Amino acid sequence: MVQTATQVLDWLGIVVFALTGALVASRKEMDVVGFAVLATVTGIGGGTVRDVLLDVPVFWVREPAYLITCVVVALVAFFTAHVPQSRYRYLLWLDAVGLALFAVAGTEKAMETGVGATVAMAMGVITATFGGIIRDLLGGEVPVILSREIYASAALAGAAAFVALGAIGVPREAAIAAGFVVGLLIRAAALRYGWSLPRYRSRPGLPHDPRR
Amino acid sequence: MVQTATQVLDWLGIVVFALTGALVASRKEMDVVGFAVLATVTGIGGGTVRDVLLDVPVFWVREPAYLITCVVVALVAFFTAHVPQSRYRYLLWLDAVGLALFAVAGTEKAMETGVGATVAMAMGVITATFGGIIRDLLGGEVPVILSREIYASAALAGAAAFVALGAIGVPREAAIAAGFVVGLLIRAAALRYGWSLPRYRSRPGLPHDPRR
Amino acid sequence: MVQTATQVLDWLGIVVFALTGALVASRKEMDVVGFAVLATVTGIGGGTVRDVLLDVPVFWVREPAYLITCVVVALVAFFTAHVPQSRYRYLLWLDAVGLALFAVAGTEKAMETGVGATVAMAMGVITATFGGIIRDLLGGEVPVILSREIYASAALAGAAAFVALGAIGVPREAAIAAGFVVGLLIRAAALRYGWSLPRYRSRPGLPHDPRR
Numbered sequence: 001m002v003q004t005a006t007q008v009l010d011w012l013g014i015v016v017f018a019l020t021g022a023l024v025a026s027r028k029e030m031d032v033v034g035f036a037v038l039a040t041v042t043g044i045g046g047g048t049v050r051d052v053l054l055d056v057p058v059f060w061v062r063e064p065a066y067l068i069t070c071v072v073v074a075l076v077a078f079f080t081a082h083v084p085q086s087r088y089r090y091l092l093w094l095d096a097v098g099l100a101l102f103a104v105a106g107t108e109k110a111m112e113t114g115v116g117a118t119v120a121m122a123m124g125v126i127t128a129t130f131g132g133i134i135r136d137l138l139g140g141e142v143p144v145i146l147s148r149e150i151y152a153s154a155a156l157a158g159a160a161a162f163v164a165l166g167a168i169g170v171p172r173e174a175a176i177a178a179g180f181v182v183g184l185l186i187r188a189a190a191l192r193y194g195w196s197l198p199r200y201r202s203r204p205g206l207p208h209d210p211r212r
Numbered sequence: 213m214v215q216t217a218t219q220v221l222d223w224l225g226i227v228v229f230a231l232t233g234a235l236v237a238s239r240k241e242m243d244v245v246g247f248a249v250l251a252t253v254t255g256i257g258g259g260t261v262r263d264v265l266l267d268v269p270v271f272w273v274r275e276p277a278y279l280i281t282c283v284v285v286a287l288v289a290f291f292t293a294h295v296p297q298s299r300y301r302y303l304l305w306l307d308a309v310g311l312a313l314f315a316v317a318g319t320e321k322a323m324e325t326g327v328g329a330t331v332a333m334a335m336g337v338i339t340a341t342f343g344g345i346i347r348d349l350l351g352g353e354v355p356v357i358l359s360r361e362i363y364a365s366a367a368l369a370g371a372a373a374f375v376a377l378g379a380i381g382v383p384r385e386a387a388i389a390a391g392f393v394v395g396l397l398i399r400a401a402a403l404r405y406g407w408s409l410p411r412y413r414s415r416p417g418l419p420h421d422p423r424r
Numbered sequence: 425m426v427q428t429a430t431q432v433l434d435w436l437g438i439v440v441f442a443l444t445g446a447l448v449a450s451r452k453e454m455d456v457v458g459f460a461v462l463a464t465v466t467g468i469g470g471g472t473v474r475d476v477l478l479d480v481p482v483f484w485v486r487e488p489a490y491l492i493t494c495v496v497v498a499l500v501a502f503f504t505a506h507v508p509q510s511r512y513r514y515l516l517w518l519d520a521v522g523l524a525l526f527a528v529a530g531t532e533k534a535m536e537t538g539v540g541a542t543v544a545m546a547m548g549v550i551t552a553t554f555g556g557i558i559r560d561l562l563g564g565e566v567p568v569i570l571s572r573e574i575y576a577s578a579a580l581a582g583a584a585a586f587v588a589l590g591a592i593g594v595p596r597e598a599a600i601a602a603g604f605v606v607g608l609l610i611r612a613a614a615l616r617y618g619w620s621l622p623r624y625r626s627r628p629g630l631p632h633d634p635r636r
Contacts, residue, residue: 061266152458246576280542
């Protein structure tokens with residue numbers, strides 16, 4: 001089932017993203033099926049969009065273990081999600097780990113299909129962010145991707161580090177690990193220290209007008 | 213055009229889901245094009261997602277009759293939607309019929325492409341629920357899939373009944389009919405008697421904190 | 425890179441839609457990565473949905489210039505979006521140009537794959553509207569497609585004019601230009617004079633009940 005380093009990242013990413021979906025379900029006090037649905041769409045959503053765009057077979061359609069894993073994660077969370085002291089903080093940190101994992105795994109899978117580095121990095125960012133986007137749309141949360149702290153940029157940095165190291169001849173496993181660490185450190189620093197990029201500001205001195 | 217029992221289910225499902233889309237359009241007092249758009253995306257949305265995931269040709273791309281049917285349903289509804297005494301109740305019951313129809317039809321189409329039972333049932337649930345999800349997102353309604361009464365579980369039960377009966381040798385048409393009845397009865401009972409599954413509850417004794 | 429009249433329309437449509445995405449980002453005071461993400465999904469979203477439904481390779485996956493163009497548009501907007509006096513008005517007019525461009529380009533690309541006229545026009549409407557739908561969902565705006573003025577109908581009229589003129593033997597470039605002008609004039613008139621189609625009205629004399 002697991003044959004490559006990318007698949008290991010994929011499995012880990014699916015488990016942690018499924019867990020974030022289940023945590024959103026617990027915040028909305030859903031029933032167990034709601035847990036399973038949110039955990040599954042979050043766990044497999046990003047990779048599904050990537051595979052459809054690349055026009056390769058969707059990874060979980062021939063391999064039921066992915067779906068079953070998401071449902072098991074949902075069941076475990078349904079009975080234990082009351083344990084952590086702060087579910088929202090857990091959600092953000094797990095989401096950060098999944099983001100860094102999928103940024104590298106998505107980029108690598110795209111490169112294996114022969115697309116160029118720019119598109120491959122875009123696929124990494126898509127894989128890393130779309131599961132969370134679907135989770136937040138369905139669960140009625142404010143999308144994490146619109147958060148004020150660095151988010152998609154961390155995925156992009158991880159993907160770029162992986163591509164750059166591979167291009168200069170670093171062995172694949174080392175490039176994968178480095179890309180993951182870069183993405184996670186940047187997002188973790190954003191969460192821990194509130195790092196953010198400069199934001200667009202309207203012209204000073206103009207009266208506020210929400211329709212402009 | 214209609215060659216198999218699944219296609220009969222598909223057509224019926226498309227008509228009733230298109231009607232739910234038109235009812236949402238009437239609740240929002242849209243114009244006739246709004247009716248046509250919401251009816252069409254609701255009628256064909258679930259099957260479209262299923263076909264894209266299975267990587268088979270999308271069913272309505274080579275057969276314009278599906279689109280035309282949705283538009284005709286929208287036109288009829290535009291001029292008659294004021295007739296029923298309670299549009300929202302009609303919407304929920306039609307949605308229940310479409311849910312049960314598509315749960316079985318989606319599962320069968322997936323099995324015909326050779327995927328396993330777990331994935332096929334997931335495809336049934338996706339076919340049954342995604343049209344309504346898109347309808348509710350575009351129409352600004354609270355997604356029915358997040359309703360407190362049993363919903364996705366009814367689709368799953370219908371799909372599972374169809375798969376189980378087929379596996380023990382029940383003829384296909386009988387298994388299809390039974391799966392439809394199981395799904396519809398469960399969702400109907402949920403609507404009629406307020407059936408729901410136990411919901412996740414936060415730890416008692418802790419103060420309410422929306423960010424947890 | 426650009427070989428056909430459709431590709432010229434595609435490029436122009438991508439640039440103006442990317443700009444509308446960046447304008448939404450500026451209204452939400454996002455950072456530069458938020459600008460790039462919203463510009464890109466808006467610029468390429470409609471054509472991506474079209475290509476996935478038609479089961480042809482997604483147009484930007486083998487051609488990074490599309491992604492790079494969207495990012496450049498986002499960068500330019502990030503540093504100049506404070507210049508226009510009324511960003512929302514610019515957004516609506518650019519959206520109108522993109523709508524008319526993509527309605528024709530989407531219809532033509534669909535016809536090139538051999539689908540019939542009905543489905544091809546539906547693909548034109550999908551190409552013209554889905555980028556804006558994704559932009560408004562992600563950016564938290566009220567979807568323009570639900571606006572009270574004529575919108576999807578303008579795309580449909582442009583697509584229909586293109587198909588009808590082609591069917592009676594008008595040269596392709598002339599039919600493309602005419603379809604674009606028809607779509608743009610109708611949407612422009614709707615914006616300028618508040619044109620709208622008759623809307624569905626609940627039965628008079630009944631008390632207002634939001635659940636009906």
